Amino acid sequence: MYNLPSPQIEGEILAYIPFGDIVYYFSPYTLVLFIFALTFTALAILSRPEKQVDIAFGGDAYYTKEIPEKQMRFQRFMAISCGLATMAGVTTGDIFNFTLLTAMVGICNIGIVASVKNKHVLDNAYEYGILAMIGTLPLFGAAAIILATTGTLSLWEIFTPAVSVPVIAKALLVIGVIGEGMAPVYVAKAEITRAPGAPYVLMIHVSSLLMFLRVVEIIISM
Amino acid sequence: MTGIIRRISRILQNHNNLVGVYAFVVIAIIIVGLLLQSPLTYDQDQLYPKSIDKNSSLDPYDRGGVPFGQTNVVSQYPENEPYLGYVTAYLTPVSLWISETTRFMGTTIVSHPGGIIDEILYNTRGLDTIIETAILFVAFTMAMFLFTRRREE
Incomplete structure (x- = not known):
């Protein structure tokens, strides 16, 4: 009974997991995204934090930066929860569920950035936090407009040709996901990839990228 | 240029x-x-209908239905919900008594965070409740981490 109306976009349905009205699904497209998120979550669980090496010029001396265990554990927790939210977000079959998981990805990204103890990085985390909070307005606004104009939230219904979604809802959904996924810009600007605790910062990039790919699929299908 | x-x-x-x-x-x-595209048209056939009964003793919170009874609930996929309609209206005996004697029970439920989360969600959307509380937990963890770090300095 669950069939994607336009299989040429992401292929035939492979499996579905029903949670009441929220029916998760795997198609070839979402399965690839899911495996990608799963791999990087496993990497975040298994890997040790990088210790940067500073070399003192004019001698053979070098020293590594110490990463406090508390900060490492917190960053790992945030990276894992970000990975779990991403895994759910790329497979969900409900538009409100998708916006919630995107907001969770945004909050986890703030957490990863905010745990680095460096004034420059924390300034950027603050700016990104404000941006992500503004981003929730178009994100949930889009879900609300879709619910009001179509009467349903299930992607299975919204994807059918009989249901038409207004342009403003699509545009707001895209700009909302852009706002939540803006973290890599701040990461690049503040050079957080060179701050201590590097492997967990990868999760920011992966989650934003996967959320962008998923929202593109949703916008094209509806 | x-x-x-x-x-x-x-x-x-x-x-x-x-x-x-x-x-x-x-x-x-x-x-x-x-x-x-203006005005946006409101679809009359809503999956999650909401009506406000000003005369109810549970005023802003009233979701209809009788406590501990079965209620008619609209659902997208009824085959996924074998116990549909049994958990829409629930109150503990104490809150049932408060709601019958005073008019403050509905406002009390709505004015605390769990009530707002619960109020917009139905039996059919249980996973959303889990994800919303997960977001709250992650945010609390972050606040706790930053607060204790500042105290240690």
Whole structure:
């Protein structure tokens, strides 16, 4: 009974997991995204934090930066929860569920950035936090407009040709996901990839990228 | 022309301006979107209907139905919900008594965070409740981490 109306976009349905009205699904497209998120979550669980090496010029001396265990554990927790939210977000079959998981990805990204103890990085985390909070307005606004104009939230219904979604809802959904996924810009600007605790910062990039790919699929299908 | 591009790139290169630029884009999209398609039509066949009964003792919170009884609930996929309609109206005996004697029970439920989360969600959307509380937990963890770190200094 669950069939994607336009299989040429992401292929035939492979499996579905029903949670009441929220029916998760795997198609070839979402399965690839899911495996990608799963791999990087496993990497975040298994890997040790990088210790940067500073070399003192004019001698053979070098020293590594110490990463406090508390900060490492917190960053790992945030990276894992970000990975779990991403895994759910790329497979969900409900538009409100998708916006919630995107907001969770945004909050986890703030957490990863905010745990680095460096004034420059924390300034950027603050700016990104404000941006992500503004981003929730178009994100949930889009879900609300879709619910009001179509009467349903299930992607299975919204994807059918009989249901038409207004342009403003699509545009707001895209700009909302852009706002939540803006973290890599701040990461690049503040050079957080060179701050201590590097492997967990990868999760920011992966989650934003996967959320962008998923929202593109949703916008094209509806 | 190059002057304009230079001026725009001077604004965009400073990442402290990004919040302002983003807010501006959001406002522009809302205005253009409403100009393109306005008014937006409200679909009468709603999956999650909401009606407010001002005379109910549970006023802002009243979701209809009798406590501990079965209620008619609209659902997208009824085959996924074998116990549909049994958990829409529930109150503990104490809160049932408070709601029958005073008129403050509905406002009390709505005015605490769990009530707001619970109020917009139905039996059919249980996973959303889990994810919303997960978001709250992650935010609390972050606040706790930052607070204890500042105290240790």
